[in-house]
Structure formats: C-alpha cells, structure tokens
Amino acid sequence: MSKTINIARYNPQTDSQPQLQAFQVDSDNSTSVLDALLQVQQQDPSLGFRWSCRMAICGSCGVMVNGIPKLGCKTFLRDYPDKLTVSALAHFNVEKDLIVDMQPFLTHLAAVKPYLINAEQSSQPHRQTPAQLAKYQQFANCINCGLCYSACPQFGLNPEFLGPAAITLAQRYNLDSRDAGKAARMPELNSKNGVWGCTFVGFCSEVCPKKVDPAAAVNQGKVASASDFIISMFKP
Amino acid sequence: MQQLQQDIIVVGGGGAGLRAAIAAADTNPGLQVALLSKVYPMRSHTVAAEGGAAAVTLEQDSLAGHFQDTVSGSDWLAEQDVVEYFVKHAYQELVQLERWGCPWSRKADGSIQVRRFGGMKTERTWFAADKTGFHILHTLFQTSLKDPTITRFDEYFVIDLLVVEQQIAGVLAIHFSTGELVQILGKAVILATGGAGRVFHYNTNGGIVTGDGMALAYRHGVALRDMEFVQYHPTGLPGSGILITEACRGEGGVLLNKDGYRYLQDYGLGPETPVGQPKNKYMELGPRDKLSQAFWQQQQRGLTADYHGHAVVYLDLRHLGKAHLANRLPFICELAKSYVNIDPATAPIPIRPAVHYTMGGILTDINCQTSIAGLFAVGECASVGLHGANRLGSNSLSELLVFGKVAGEQAAALALKTNTLPLSAVATQCTRQQTYISSLFADSCDDTVHAIRTELTLAMEQGCGIYRDNAGLQSCLSTLQALKIRYQQLKVTDNSKAYNSALLQHLELGFGLDVADTICRSALARTESRGAHQRLDEGMTQRNDSDFLKHSLAIRQPDGSAAISWQPVTITSLPPAERHYGSAERGSAGSGSTGSSV
Numbered sequence: 053m054s055k056t057i058n059i060a061r062y063n064p065q066t067d068s069q070p071q072l073q074a075f076q077v078d079s080d081n082s083t084s085v086l087d088a089l090l091q092v093q094q095q096d097p098s099l100g101f102r103w104s105c106r107m108a109i110c111g112s113c114g115v116m117v118n119g120i121p122k123l124g125c126k127t128f129l130r131d132y133p134d135k136l137t138v139s140a141l142a143h144f145n146v147e148k149d150l151i152v153d154m155q156p157f158l159t160h161l162a163a164v165k166p167y168l169i170n171a172e173q174s175s176q177p178h179r180q181t182p183a184q185l186a187k188y189q190q191f192a193n194c195i196n197c198g199l200c201y202s203a204c205p206q207f208g209l210n211p212e213f214l215g216p217a218a219i220t221l222a223q224r225y226n227l228d229s230r231d232a233g234k235a236a237r238m239p240e241l242n243s244k245n246g247v248w249g250c251t252f253v254g255f256c257s258e259v260c261p262k263k264v265d266p267a268a269a270v271n272q273g274k275v276a277s278a279s280d281f282i283i284s285m286f287k288p
Numbered sequence: 289m290q291q292l293q294q295d296i297i298v299v300g301g302g303g304a305g306l307r308a309a310i311a312a313a314d315t316n317p318g319l320q321v322a323l324l325s326k327v328y329p330m331r332s333h334t335v336a337a338e339g340g341a342a343a344v345t346l347e348q349d350s351l352a353g354h355f356q357d358t359v360s361g362s363d364w365l366a367e368q369d370v371v372e373y374f375v376k377h378a379y380q381e382l383v384q385l386e387r388w389g390c391p392w393s394r395k396a397d398g399s400i401q402v403r404r405f406g407g408m409k410t411e412r413t414w415f416a417a418d419k420t421g422f423h424i425l426h427t428l429f430q431t432s433l434k435d436p437t438i439t440r441f442d443e444y445f446v447i448d449l450l451v452v453e454q455q456i457a458g459v460l461a462i463h464f465s466t467g468e469l470v471q472i473l474g475k476a477v478i479l480a481t482g483g484a485g486r487v488f489h490y491n492t493n494g495g496i497v498t499g500d501g502m503a504l505a506y507r508h509g510v511a512l513r514d515m516e517f518v519q520y521h522p523t524g525l526p527g528s529g530i531l532i533t534e535a536c537r538g539e540g541g542v543l544l545n546k547d548g549y550r551y552l553q554d555y556g557l558g559p560e561t562p563v564g565q566p567k568n569k570y571m572e573l574g575p576r577d578k579l580s581q582a583f584w585q586q587q588q589r590g591l592t593a594d595y596h597g598h599a600v601v602y603l604d605l606r607h608l609g610k611a612h613l614a615n616r617l618p619f620i621c622e623l624a625k626s627y628v629n630i631d632p633a634t635a636p637i638p639i640r641p642a643v644h645y646t647m648g649g650i651l652t653d654i655n656c657q658t659s660i661a662g663l664f665a666v667g668e669c670a671s672v673g674l675h676g677a678n679r680l681g682s683n684s685l686s687e688l689l690v691f692g693k694v695a696g697e698q699a700a701a702l703a704l705k706t707n708t709l710p711l712s713a714v715a716t717q718c719t720r721q722q723t724y725i726s727s728l729f730a731d732s733c734d735d736t737v738h739a740i741r742t743e744l745t746l747a748m749e750q751g752c753g754i755y756r757d758n759a760g761l762q763s764c765l766s767t768l769q770a771l772k773i774r775y776q777q778l779k780v781t782d783n784s785k786a787y788n789s790a791l792l793q794h795l796e797l798g799f800g801l802d803v804a805d806t807i808c809r810s811a812l813a814r815t816e817s818r819g820a821h822q823r824l825d826e827g828m829t830q831r832n833d834s835d836f837l838k839h840s841l842a843i844r845q846p847d848g849s850a851a852i853s854w855q856p857v858t859i860t861s862l863p864p865a866e867r868h869y870g871s872a873e874r875g876s877a878g879s880g881s882t883g884s885s886v
Contacts, residue, residue: 064786082527082627094738097790098782102327104494107530107623109422110331126626147465148787154328158442166430168389177386179398185391192391192423196330221430228389 055079055129057088059099060139062146070139070146079129085138086113086124089150100149108261111195114141114202115150121199123261142202143211157198160214164222164240169233184229191224194264200256206249213249214240216256216266223269226276238280247273289718290470294322294439295703296696297459297474299446299501301329303421303688304667304695305480306428311696312478312703313435319703322472324441324461326496326792329429333482333494334688337421338533338619340413341685343378345402349410351375358683359862361407361575362676363819364837365514368860370654370673374683374690381689382414390427391416393616403616404538405682407575407869409568413682418533418619424685444470445792446500448721449477449663451508452709456662460721464792467785469725471718473711476662476699479505479650480692483668484803485518488643488752489745492524492531501669503799505650506806510658511841513671513855514648515803516810516821519679520754522579524642525627526598532620532639534681536605537572539616540564543579544602544636545586546593551601555582557870564607574869577678577820580641584754595628595638602636609633641754645684647675647820648810651841651855656695662702666695673839673858677819728794730779737793740771740778744797744804747771752807757824761812768805772848775801806842806850813840813852833864 054076062070075095077088086103093099103113106125113124116139118132129136144152200216201207207215214222222241226234241247250270257267298309301323309323325332344354354375359366386392386400393401393415405413416423432438443464450457450471458473481501485493506512522543523532537543542563545551550571553560557574561567572579583601586592592599605613605620610633613621617632624630624637650665652658652672658665666672667688674687744767751764775798782790816832817823838857842850 100787104496112331162433181398
C-alpha cells in the first residue's frame, strides 16, 4: 500500500529554514523509515540522510519521526497508520535535509576520556568475572546514534552539557574493574556541564534504541560525583 | 584547492584502519597520522561483525591446528607463510584489545571464554556476546582518541590516489560537508576501506561497502587478487540479507529444510550430531562455502521453503532456551524480532545465504605493501593471502588487528625514510580529477544511479552466485559492459555543494562497476571448482590442482577491463590434500598434526 511521508527538507545554499515536502512510498509490513527514505531518494536523488548497516548497530540513521527521536532502520511504517513526518535530529544544527552536525556530540564523547586508563603493562588478559563485566556491560552497548541528545531538554538549552551518551561512556569506564582512571574523569563529570546539568527527565532512556539506559548512568554519575565531593572535603 | 601535509594517511576508519593508525602513532609519536573515512569511524562496517575473533587460546589447541584449519578452509589457496604469521600473532592482538578495554565475554573465573566456530577443530573464537565487531570497533575508536598525533578527517571521500613515479604521494578527497576537493599529501597511504559486498543484490553488508579502495588501487595498476572468491554467508535474513551470526550454530543451532530435516548430513558434513551437542567441523559447524552450497542444492531439489517470495531454510535455536539466548545471542534475538518478527526461543528463524565477504582484494605482500611504493592495504579490501578460496568465520576480525598493526608499523618505518617527490605531477592529476568531477553535473539525465546499480547487483547475483557456469558468467559480463557504457553517459543532477550524496553514490557506482568486472572475469578464467568458486560446467566441477593451484590476478587494461594472469601460491608445510569435514575428516590431512612447523 502507498503511504505519505512528509520530510523536512533543507538546502543550506537556497533555504532559510527547513520546509516539509510530501512523498508517496510503497509500504508493507516490513518497510522501515529508512526503506521509505531510500525509496524517496530514488524519486529525488538530492535527498540527504545518513545510513549504513540497516540493522540498528552502526548508529547512522537517527531522525525525528513525528517529533520523537528514532533510528530509521528500526522504526516501521506499519506502526504509523496516519501521517508520518520525518525531520532531522533535534538539538543539533541541520546541515542538509536529515543530516545534522554531529561534531558537538563527538567533542563531548572525547571529553570524558572514554578509554581504559591503567598504567599496568602485561602480555596477559586481565581477569574479569561475569559479575564485574555485568556492572558496565549495558553502558558499553551505546551505538553513538545521538537520539538521547535529541531527547534531552538540557542539551537543547545548553549545548555545552556533556549529555547522556558521554556521561554513560564515562560511567562505563569508571565501573570497569580494569580501569584506574576515575579520578581523571571526575573533574569533567563534576563540572557545571557534567552530571549536575541533568534534571532527570529520563526521556533519554525512553528513546534509546539499545536499552542502554543513559538516565541510570547519569544518576549513578551523580552519586559518584557527590561522594567525590564529600571525600574531597576531608582531604587536606 | 586546499592542500594538507601529513606523514601517514589511513583511508578507512574501521577495525583495520583504526588499528593501523594506532600502530603508526605508537611506532613513532613524531609522525602526523591522518585518519580519513567517508563516514564517522564508528559507523564503519566492522561494527556489524557479530560472532567473534579467532586465536589459539585453550591448552588443547595449537598454532598448528589453527594453521591447518585455515589452510584447509582456504582450499589450499592461502599463502601459508601469511597464515603462519597470522596464527602466531592473533592471540597477542586479542589480548591487546583486552588491555584497551574490549568487553570480552568471560568464564566464571574471569578468564576469556571461547566459542565454537565453523571449520575450526576446537573452540578458539573470542567473543563479546554477539556484538564482537561492534565492541572491537568502539574500543579501537575510543582508544584512538587518546592519541593527539592522529587527526581525524571524518566524512572525507577519497576519489583518487596521488601517485608519482610508482610512489604514493597522497590522496585526493571530497570533503562531504562542503563539497570541496582536498589534497592530502603524505609519504605513506594505507587503504583500509573494506569489501565490495554491495555489488551483489542480497548481502549482509552496510550501504557503504562499495569496493572503493579496491578500485582506487586497481585504477593505478595494482592487481586485485583472487576476486572470484566471494563468500556467501549461509545465514542471512531473507530479503534484507541482515546477518544472523555463525555463533548461533557455534552455540548449537541447527539448520532444517522445509520438512524439518537436517539436510547438511547429505552433503559430506554428517553424520547428524545430536541436537544440543554441536561438534567441531561437523554438520552446522562446517565451513561457510559448503553450507551455502548445500542450501543451493536443497533449493534445486525443491526442499527449501518460501518466505514472502524468498527461498529459505530454517535456523532452529529453540532448544538453547531463553536464558542462554539472552546471554550469548541477545542481538540475534533483537534482530529476529525486529526484522522477521520471530522470537528465536519459540520459533525457527527463516534464513538463506547472502553475500558477506570478498576473500580477494588488493594484492599485498606479507607486510601489507602493494606494488606502489608507500601504498599499503589491509583488511577486507586487501588480499594479504590469509583466506584463499574460502575464509573461516572469526579469522577476519583477528586479521584486522594482526595486519592492521603490521600495516601501521610498516608505514611508520617508511614515512621516516622517504624523500619528497616531484609534486608538479600531483598538481596535474588533481586538476584532471577536478575537471572530471565538474563534467559530471547536468540539469537532467534519463538514467539514474539507482537503475544501473540495481541491474549491476542483480546481474552479479545471477552470474557470479554460489554456483557459476560459462553461459551465466558471459551474460553477466555483457551486462556489465553495457552498464559501463551507460555509466559513461550518466550525470549527477543534484548540483548542491554540501553533503551531495548523489555525487558520492555516482562515484561509488563507478568503483563498484570496476570491481564487479574483476570478479566476473576472474570467475570466467578459473575453470575449476575451489572453495567459494563452484563451476557447473562439464569438466570444471572438481578442484584441479595441476592447473589451478594458483592465485588469479586481475590487472586493469587501457580499455578499463581486467586481464587475468596467475601467481603461484606459497606452500610452506601443508601440501595440498582433499578437504574433509564431518566423519570423512578423520585420518585426512586437515585433521591431524601432519607436518606443520608452526
């Protein structure tokens, strides 16, 4: 069957702001929003959007569907009986059509030192029990799609806020039994753009396509930040 | 035109490119390393690898065992010196990833857990649940952020290599966000651009896997080796081709035809092993070429089922139980639910073979060096000689790491030595490319990238599929020739500067057409059956060592087509023998501890 999809188009060379344009697409029970965008691109090769894996692991194809952040490849037309409007991810600058500037997101990720910090040298693997792995495993499943930033009202107000994914990644390493870098990461998390920027709306966890639960990570980060503060009071 | 100077330029931000960049930076922190990718590195297709990475780990295992499995799996077309180097270094590379934080799955005591994989005689596949490639890629990407000498050029699309007097001088790229051409000069270039699975219609690959790097090197006269060997993964989802990992079978999943019969026992992989007791190198743990061929045979006999117009068989995981599935195969459960609406704990998954991996690629030596001085290639875009006629599952993730490191170190050593080249030739080359790109734009065009690409991928599926014959290959070749002529006339009708995906897709299609030509012509020239290349023609259905125990080399001719020549295969310690799986394996060369010195 045929469905109408409205797409927010924007060409920086000619447009002052995005405009909705309607397209007809063929839809069956398995048609994803990404499939629909690919159909539209056959009609109009100038449509811009990012995509690659089609299986919800590369994190490229985040868009707003009827105002909610979604992965295009994991969102299906069958779930939208009526109107479908697709626009670029909120809270990022739109570069062209559905393509946004992801640079602020990447800058925030890099700011939390998202790598194992451990000076110990060895040619053997660490031991890490399944229970130790389970402490951070969920937070290691973030695919960097950026949906949580589009869901986060604080990031919308203050683009300097580290945001859900970056705090989650910091937490992922802080909780890793092999890591000794928490002290190096805490100043960034303790700062005004760190964990305390979050007002615990929790929408980030609702939109996460991989059930990473960034809100839980941010909350744990607040606990860590508070104890970090208390400990620092007792230090000379 | 903007011009930038770097020491080492890595093209491709997947596992191989990131590992190479880190190795280059570690080797000499004084070097400027540029990491170019047409996407953000964590979007690279390494991300979709699921099952795991192989390395000899258990006490019962041996380097000789991994060597034998790989050589026999390759149908004796692997470079045995390369395999020896690989099996020796794989373990240390997986440990390195562990030291960088990769969340490998563990045993109760905290040590590394390994799982069974197809064609491997014992458990040696490290895994991070069923998202191994994802975790490897993110671990490498995040680790690379530590290094201030690695400069990322995200969303830069390389359109040409800059070559002067058979030496590399840099690359010419389009900055996707602005549409501007940028020259990046350097003393060494490492191509790590991935495979070319997207020249086939049904594939497990992301949209970005278009063979760019292979074509870039090929257009400068570098040979593409063993291109006829294209791996069909036995278990993709019907229609989309989305990958359902071999680890499903490693964990004990079984394959059933439409009658619920475990058909693999009829194709030299039996006897049937009891459900819930997987046995290495038997039945579902046979190699990928044999399993995909068995599917084709079942389809010919009318024993496959139909799923919305696609022939399928079934992958049954029900006996593994919900808890085990959630622990070991959570992503598979998610994919099956999302894309075929099936809970693997309660129903079998419809699957069919889909193109997964290009065994062949840019010819390199064991140091990842190509025939152009300073140009290296690594990973799926390269043919260092590890996989021969058929790759074993879980060898390629380890390959990215082992040879990514080699490529990075070699490039770093070379970048210290090389003298500056006469760059006037570079300027001419860049101007030529600039003129070419400008000539591509027009207000209208009757033909489209989509139309040509669809015909290309369907022709490849039809002519260069699991089984091939002369008539089918010839017909594929004439389709390709017609498409190349159409491509010459094709124009880009979107003239916008920023993020012009129409232009990128146009250029990717040109790369794909070149690569497809090498696959088809190499397949025509190999008039025997070996590994993933199976011919139906009379007199060609068997392996023919006396005439074809050798690599094919596709070299570009002035008219743009490939000429095929041959290169001997390096055999160090395991002489060619018959390949056996299932009970036939006992006593055969691939199984015992015959003669390998590794």
